[in-house]
Amino acid sequence: MQIENGNTKYFLKTYEIEDKEHNSKILTASTDDISQLREQASLLDLFQNNVFAGDYGDGKWDKTDSVYFTLRIYFTTKSTTARLDRIVGKVKKQVQPGVSVKTKIVFFRTLNPAAGVNQQKNKYPALGFDYKTGFKKYAPKHSSSFIGGTWQTTLKRGSSWTCSFPLYLYK
Known part of the structure; x- marks a missing residue:
């Protein structure tokens, strides 16, 4: 999965899991990738003027x-x-x-x-x-x-x- 913020792109590994309650499949990112994304987002806040x-x-x-x-x-x-x-x-x-x-x-x-x-x-x-x-x-x-x-x-x-x-x- 790719997430963009201006010129910055983040790539996350995604996994398909079953949602038995709704009889479907959903994509989720690993918790490691999500925490890394949060760190990068806080760095972006720190350097909001690029x-x-x-x-x-x-x-x-x-x-x-x-x-x-x-x-x-x-x-x-x-x-x-x-x-x-x-x-x-x-x-x-x-x-x-x-x-x-x-x-x-x-x-x-x-x-x-x-x-x-x-x-x-x-x-x-x-x-x-x-x-x-x-x-x-x-x-x-x-x-x-x-x-x-x-x-x-x-x-x-x-x-x-x-x-x-x-x-x-x-x-």
Whole structure:
């Protein structure tokens, strides 16, 4: 049996039992499934605004395949909006000897000017970082919103070059 509540679907195992009093058969769900459904329903009440947390990450080599960077963003979604909560980055591998890496800047944002949301911060970290944004406002989840961040680094071996690593949930 399938029960739906908005976009959420619940599947229950059902059993056919005889109803001798009415000379028929009825379907019933196991008591385990019913109690699980109650727990899920109470969680739905708790998150009645459809508030969910998530994360998204990626890795990237610089253009010379000298250094591998990882970047992960943590966000909260609420109905049709989202907010950046945390950004984490680090140099995972440095395979080319003699290449130095210096972070220029990490900038992160929950931004949609049309919706009146403009939360941005810049940081100048070491090669590994973990920042909570402190952002309070949510931006609409669509292509005109910037929810995420960009890590720019300078790499040097003789000459210098810039590596830019953007990671956005919506952009």
